[in-house]
Amino acid sequence: MSGGHGELPVAARVRRLEERLIAAGLVTDDELDEVxxxxxxxxxxxxxxxxxxRAWTDPAYRDRLLADGNAAAAELGFGAGSHGYLLKxxxxxxxxxxxxxxxxxSCYPTALLGPSPSWYKSFAYRxxxxxxxxxxxxxxxxxxxxxxxxxxxxxxxxxxYLVLPQRPEAADGMDxxxxxxxxxxxxxxxxxxx
Amino acid sequence: MTRFAAGARVRARCADPxxxxxxxxxxxxxxxxVLEIRGTWQLPDQAVRGVSQREPVYAVRFPAAELWGSGSxxxxxxxxxxxxxxxx
Numbered sequence: 001m002s003g004g005h006g007e008l009p010v011a012a013r014v015r016r017l018e019e020r021l022i023a024a025g026l027v028t029d030d031e032l033d034e035v036x037x038x039x040x041x042x043x044x045x046x047x048x049x050x051x052x053x054r055a056w057t058d059p060a061y062r063d064r065l066l067a068d069g070n071a072a073a074a075e076l077g078f079g080a081g082s083h084g085y086l087l088k089x090x091x092x093x094x095x096x097x098x099x100x101x102x103x104x105x106s107c108y109p110t111a112l113l114g115p116s117p118s119w120y121k122s123f124a125y126r127x128x129x130x131x132x133x134x135x136x137x138x139x140x141x142x143x144x145x146x147x148x149x150x151x152x153x154x155x156x157x158x159x160x161y162l163v164l165p166q167r168p169e170a171a172d173g174m175d176x177x178x179x180x181x182x183x184x185x186x187x188x189x190x191x192x193x194x
Numbered sequence: 195m196t197r198f199a200a201g202a203r204v205r206a207r208c209a210d211p212x213x214x215x216x217x218x219x220x221x222x223x224x225x226x227x228v229l230e231i232r233g234t235w236q237l238p239d240q241a242v243r244g245v246s247q248r249e250p251v252y253a254v255r256f257p258a259a260e261l262w263g264s265g266s267x268x269x270x271x272x273x274x275x276x277x278x279x280x281x282x
Contacts, residue, residue, distance in 0.1 A: 149267070149268075150268075151255075154271045156271055158235050
């Protein structure tokens with residue numbers, strides 16, 4: 001297990017599960033550490049931000065991203081498809097705001113967004129996002145106009161979602177790197193403007 | 195072959211199955227509209243028993259007012275075909 005969670009009850013549960021798998025000869029401690037190191041070495045919200053910035057600067061890429069998220073991620077060298085999920089990118093517009101949740105557990109495209117924030121896995125977020133998203137967004141500091149349509153995508157299956165935020169109006173003339181630096185993991189989940 | 199087309203009105207089954215399912219309780223019995231077909235995927239209810247059964251999966255949009263009795267947002271869920279029935 002990676003450091004920092006050693007005191008949590010879930011860490012003890014995960015460790016017991018690991019020990020059972022190791023005892024059964026299915027995996028070794030070293031193999032587990034190597035897999036985790038590989039996952040977290042490349043998984044970062046900078047990957048999702050890069051896709052967003054490309055979509056903001058290249059309308060043809062935006063179209064491909066919305067049509068086939070897996071292929072568009074692979075185009076930039078990100079292995080969104082390597083875990084066998086379907087990547088669906090949902091676009092915010094002047095009238096529609098999208099937000100992601102997994103009410104059943106905590107499904108989330110880790111390769112593109114990095115390790116999920118602890119609040120994303122909390123019972124409070126998972127139960128309230130589908131019930132009162134406007135109130136939840138307000139608590140994140142995101143006050144949407146009353147007439148904005150809110151779509152909440154519950155990742156209950158093999159589909160993983162990424163929000164394509166609206167391009168900031170002040171972004172004219174900014175290059176792709178500068179644009180990518182404006183995008184946060186909350187923006188990619190839909191709990192921030194971008 | 196898929197049983198439902200985009201735009202179809204569908205109802206999430208009210209069943210309370212033994213064991214694992216990916217049909218959230220809050221959607222059971224409620225009516226939504228098929229947005230699109232997400233391809234064919236292993237049914238987790240059977241996969242967990244070691245049985246391979248692939249089914250079409252549909253993205254279904256449920257209005258908040260249908261799910262909760264109030265609210266103007268919508269919630270989109272993926273539904274394996276056997277989670278759904280025709281809605282009048």
